[in-house]
Amino acid sequence: MIRARELTKKYGDKTAVDGLDFAVKPGLVTGFLGPNGAGKSTTMRMILGLDRPTSGAVTVNGVPHEDSVAPLREVGALLEAHAVHPGRSARNHLRWLAATNAIPDARVDEILAQVGLTEVADKRAGKFSLGMRQRLGIASALIGDPPVVILDEPVNGLDSEGIRWVRHLCRQLADEGRTVFVSSHLMTEMALMADHLLVIGQGRILADDPMTEFMAGHAPSYVRIRTRDRVQARAALTGVAAELTEGDDELRVSGLGAEAVGDLLFDAGVRVHELTAVQSSLEEAFMALTAESVEYRADTARPTSDLVAQGALR
Numbered sequence: 001m002i003r004a005r006e007l008t009k010k011y012g013d014k015t016a017v018d019g020l021d022f023a024v025k026p027g028l029v030t031g032f033l034g035p036n037g038a039g040k041s042t043t044m045r046m047i048l049g050l051d052r053p054t055s056g057a058v059t060v061n062g063v064p065h066e067d068s069v070a071p072l073r074e075v076g077a078l079l080e081a082h083a084v085h086p087g088r089s090a091r092n093h094l095r096w097l098a099a100t101n102a103i104p105d106a107r108v109d110e111i112l113a114q115v116g117l118t119e120v121a122d123k124r125a126g127k128f129s130l131g132m133r134q135r136l137g138i139a140s141a142l143i144g145d146p147p148v149v150i151l152d153e154p155v156n157g158l159d160s161e162g163i164r165w166v167r168h169l170c171r172q173l174a175d176e177g178r179t180v181f182v183s184s185h186l187m188t189e190m191a192l193m194a195d196h197l198l199v200i201g202q203g204r205i206l207a208d209d210p211m212t213e214f215m216a217g218h219a220p221s222y223v224r225i226r227t228r229d230r231v232q233a234r235a236a237l238t239g240v241a242a243e244l245t246e247g248d249d250e251l252r253v254s255g256l257g258a259e260a261v262g263d264l265l266f267d268a269g270v271r272v273h274e275l276t277a278v279q280s281s282l283e284e285a286f287m288a289l290t291a292e293s294v295e296y297r298a299d300t301a302r303p304t305s306d307l308v309a310q311g312a313l314r
């Protein structure tokens, strides 16, 4: 369990993390999301005792991480810029970590096999591809068999097979009862991986919900209709549907299921060319939720999805 209370970090005038209160629970994969500059890395660094809070506190299993006696056996972490000596082999790097954390040497070969690096274990880490470095970083995080695992952008640089592997690994770690706290900018991956979401923007919590509740609350579903008889279709649905929105060549109906919409249109004699139940994606929900707190945005970038622009997400 990771517990933050009024966790705050200021850099001069800049408040990077602004009074965060949250609990990351064991047995779940908790996704940590936020736009660039939201304060995710700063929060993770404070959890790991690498940065001191300006005020407030964060504990891992009840103890501030810097007070931990054998830190790698308490929390395993992969940070974006993890340091491995380029001249050292993967095996020697892990052996050094094991030796300095009272972890048996036998664990090194075990963890190398688990992350798929056995064959390159004696290669210098400086020669590793980004994907191999990520795997070594994950091996370093897991070598102490920790109950709490923190992974900052773990799928960065991994190919499709590697991404699937990280997803399954996170699921397995959570199923073993560990606390798994993961950040990623890849929303499709997060949607598949996380049971719970903690979303921050400008250092503050925007959402702290189970994935299913988050999607129900922020990623609305609607029924898409394509028909040439738009006027008739609107007439049939007005007053029954919660909301009717006109798209370029479609009508979007919220507040009614596809069956009900189909029946109403059939009863009204409307010829329908498409009727689809649509669930907005996690990415659309995230963009809508964080639109106000995006720190850096290209002038030409549309801040939110077409859905938002067309008024279907509010």
Ligand SMILES: Nc1ncnc2c1ncn2[C@@H]1O[C@H](COP(=O)(O)OP(=O)(O)OP(=O)(O)O)[C@@H](O)[C@H]1O
Pocket: 011, 014, 015, 016, 034, 035, 036, 037, 038, 039, 040, 041, 042, 043
């Ligand atoms: N050492 C520092 N000195 C000054 N400002 C900092 C420092 N570290 C972070 N910040 C600022 O604090 C804010 C939060 O940064 P942080 O790196 O935690 O965000 P993030 O959510 O991890 O972003 P990203 O997704 O881009 O990695 C940003 O505005 C950043 O510029």
